[in-house]
Structure formats: C-alpha cells, structure tokens
Amino acid sequence: MQKTSSRLLALLSLLQTHRDWSGDDLAERLDITPRTVRRDIDRLRELGYPILAFKGPSGGYRLDAGSQLPPLLFDDGQAVALALALQSAATSPTIGEDAARALSTIRQVMPSRLRQRIDMLRVTAVQSPETGSASLVGTQLLMEVSRVIHAREELRFDYGHDATGLAEQPRRTQPHHLVTCRGHWYLIAWDLDRADWRTFRVDRIRPRTPTGPRFTARDLPGADVAAFVAGRFRGTDGSTADWPCHGEVILNLPAQAVAPFAQDGIVEELGPDRCRLSLGSWSWTGLAAAIGRFDTEIQVIGPPQLTGAFAELAARYANAAGTVRSAPPPDAETSR
Incomplete structure (x- = not known):
C-alpha cells in the first residue's frame, strides 16, 4: 500500500481528471478500502480542496470550485502544454505580463526533467501586422x-x-x-x-x-453580437466580412486567452471560462482547422457547413492516425 502522502497525491490526480468518481472506483484504482478513501477525502478537505460528496449506490465525490485556488497537480503532458501556452500568451498586450509571471512560477516548481524540455522548446509568438497596434487593457x-x-x-x-x-x-x-x-x-x-x-x-x-x-x-439589434460588431467596423477596422466562409463556435476557454490568437475574428466573453468565437477563412476545412488549434472542447453554433468540415477533418485525422507505413527495404546496391 502506498504511503499516505503519495496516496493523497494519487487521489488528487484522479479527482482532477474526471468530474465524478464513485467511492468504489477510487478504492479500486488506489488499491485501498472505501473507508480509507473517505479518510483521505477528509484530509484533502483539510488542506483546502473543495471536494463534494454526492449520493448514489456506493456514493461518490467531485472536485468542486472553491473560494481560493488550492495547489494543483499536473502530469508531465499537462505541465509542458501549460508552459508552451504561457510562452505564446506572454506576447499578448493584455495578459502578457501575467502570463510571463505565471510561467516563471510554474517553471520554478517543475522537476528538472520537465524544466529541461521546456528550456529546449522556446516559442516566440509573432503578432500579425494587423494586430501590431493592439491596445493595452489591464x-x-x-x-x-x-x-x-x-x-x-x-x-x-x-x-x-x-x-x-x-x-x-x-x-x-x-x-x-x-x-x-x-x-x-x-x-x-x-x-x-x-x-x-x-x-x-x-x-x-x-x-x-x-x-x-x-x-x-x-435585445441587441439582430440578436447576433458578431454581426453587430462586424457591421460597426466593416470597411474601417478590417472585419472578417471579406472571407468567403464564416462560422461561430463556443470554446471552453477565457476570452482573454483566445483573443490574442483569433487574428481578425471576433471574440465574445460568455463567462470566466467560455467565449464565443466568430471567424472567417478561405474554406470550411481551413476554418475548422483554424478553430481546432485552440485545443479545447468546441460547440459549433453554425452554419452546417462548418459542422460538416469538422466531420471531414475528423475522418482525415483518424485515417492518418491509423496509417502506419513501414520503412522501404534498403536498396540492393546500397546494402552491399
């Protein structure tokens, strides 16, 4: 059986990966008894982690949002992805300073093996000429x-x-x-x-x-925020009206994180961790690919052509992921 400290970290890691866990599932994953799970949950609560219990055949637990940000636990892939995202966001005129400070904080507590990977993967995000005069907003x-x-x-x-x-x-x-x-x-x-x-x-x-x-x-005229903004700035501020394909999606990301990389799109804040993105592109598949780079859950608002483009790209990527090409045999002349 794991020591208490390492077991608590393993339990916290599981609670962060899924919304709900039953007590029996946690006990099985950690190779402990349900009673030990309950005790460990109480210990995590004492450390400030807001863990809710819900009723069911065997009971369950959920890591909820709290009034303070407790220490977080990332696996290697999450830590690298977070560091790279912060490197890119560091050039943002809005959140650049905060992103740079967050990156410095995360780098200090990283294991040396991850820190070396991050130091070798330096990313420089270059803003397009259209956004070079972006305004500074705290x-x-x-x-x-x-x-x-x-x-x-x-x-x-x-x-x-x-x-x-x-x-x-x-x-x-x-x-x-x-x-x-x-x-x-x-x-x-x-x-x-x-x-x-x-x-x-x-x-x-x-x-x-x-x-x-x-x-x-x-009610906003037309009930469409993106169309309202595009109509106000068409011809003077370079809206997306000239693109042949336009689409709208909802992303599970803060508007501040999407805005620096939305090019000439329109980003509408829907909440602390959700935003609506209206974007244009030269083709529907190109538009779907541009939206996919945000690496988060995507809800398509419309039009149907954009939904079809996501399905087409999904089929292409699935085919590419399942294709394994073996190396060609060495040339007879070379192998002599």
Missing part, C-alpha cells in the same frame, strides 16, 4: 467590466479619445457584451443619454464608482 479593468455585465448593473465611466486625455462627458450605460476585434477590446452598451447602442474602446474607459442600479437587459 486584466483588472476587464474583470470589472465583466462583473457589471453579468450583474446587469449600470456602468458610469469617463471616456477619452486617447489613453491620456478625457475629451467627453461621463457616460451612463447599460453594458451588454465585452468583445475583442483586431487586437482591441470593445464594450457594447446601451447609452442612456443618447438612447442608442454604442461601442466603446475598453482601453479608453475609466470606470466611476459606485455602479448604477440593476436593469433589465435589452
């Missing part, structure tokens, strides 16, 4: 704007024509959506003083406190 400002959107509270803010000067009167708005397009973050909101929809550059917003009263959300 994560704190993005979080505050996101909070009032989800809370449906009126947002009052000073709004300037540039990063330093405030050339307009304070605005009173009902915030609707937070999106990113061509390297800039935008707030879509109903302007109470102008009685119309407006689009604001987030880097020019200076929120005022306190926020206003709660409100009932209005």
